[in-house]
Amino acid sequence: MKVIFDTDVGIDDAVALLLLEASPEVDLIGVVTGFGNASLATTTRNALYLKERFGYAAPVFQGAADSLAERLGEGVPDFVHGKNGLGDIDLVEPTLSVDPMPGAEAIVALARQYPGEVTLVAVGRMTNVAQALALDAELPKLLKNIVIMGGVFGFNGHRGNVSPVTEANIGGDPLAADIVLGCGAEIVVVGLDVTNETIVDQAFFERLRDNAGDAGKLIHDSNQFYLQFHYDKSGVYECPVHDASAVAYLLRPDLFVTQTAVVRVVTKGIALGQTIHADPQPYYDIKAWHDRPTIEICIGVDATAVREFCESTLSVFGN
Ligand code: BDR
Numbered sequence: 001m002k003v004i005f006d007t008d009v010g011i012d013d014a015v016a017l018l019l020l021e022a023s024p025e026v027d028l029i030g031v032v033t034g035f036g037n038a039s040l041a042t043t044t045r046n047a048l049y050l051k052e053r054f055g056y057a058a059p060v061f062q063g064a065a066d067s068l069a070e071r072l073g074e075g076v077p078d079f080v081h082g083k084n085g086l087g088d089i090d091l092v093e094p095t096l097s098v099d100p101m102p103g104a105e106a107i108v109a110l111a112r113q114y115p116g117e118v119t120l121v122a123v124g125r126m127t128n129v130a131q132a133l134a135l136d137a138e139l140p141k142l143l144k145n146i147v148i149m150g151g152v153f154g155f156n157g158h159r160g161n162v163s164p165v166t167e168a169n170i171g172g173d174p175l176a177a178d179i180v181l182g183c184g185a186e187i188v189v190v191g192l193d194v195t196n197e198t199i200v201d202q203a204f205f206e207r208l209r210d211n212a213g214d215a216g217k218l219i220h221d222s223n224q225f226y227l228q229f230h231y232d233k234s235g236v237y238e239c240p241v242h243d244a245s246a247v248a249y250l251l252r253p254d255l256f257v258t259q260t261a262v263v264r265v266v267t268k269g270i271a272l273g274q275t276i277h278a279d280p281q282p283y284y285d286i287k288a289w290h291d292r293p294t295i296e297i298c299i300g301v302d303a304t305a306v307r308e309f310c311e312s313t314l315s316v317f318g319n
């Protein structure tokens, strides 16, 4: 399957990218960067660093430096992903460069090159995808589907991670997310409702370090910062599996339970970035929900199987 990976390369994005690269059924045809976990310059540098260190063939395209409209939070969350976006591990500046085509244009060009074949895995802010939709109204039909890590709907008791109701990728560009979730493409949302169910600990990262070669070492080393951040928040030395869960859905959808829903994103006010699903229908017929296509949202996950999928897939780096 042909995959474009749209990412704000931070700690968990790197795990997802390495999972894609480790999966023989995936043909990674482009990596598109965006602002988010770090500045655009930093996430792009990280994508190139990973390309140089692990030798993935896909070109790196640089995407959006900022949101389309109001976003939640200022600056970059270096307290989550470190100043270098990869948990402040030692890294050398890559010698590789980005492809000159801007990220949104690259999404359109690749979708047009392989009509109906490309899955877009979007695990950063939705800005690049919204800009690509503005460039080409046929994009929803040209793409095979879009798998998004983002949002939270309250299933399994989960709430937001950047506000009580808002997940970071959606809060980072609420307008872009509202555009993308209503664009009519075949979309699956893998949100905190399931990613916060799939929890890993130090033993998980130690096994990867020991069994997954240099990829396992990078994942182990960068996730020390991530574990510490979550420990400082929760008092437990564990963290959720966010972006890798989108890759797990792509390759093992049988490990997830989904529900069909119409979704809108709040673009103003104290609930900025909240994802709301319109199921069941309320008493009043409200215009904001008219003419919106349905998407699939993940509401359940076999967390043990997702953890095992990640470990066994990444173990190819140890062979
Ligand atoms: C999402 O936000 C980013 O910080 C992570 O990389 C992930 O994509 C989790 O809310």
Ligand code: CA
Pocket: 007, 008, 009, 010, 012, 013, 037, 123, 124, 243
């Ligand atoms: Ca991400």
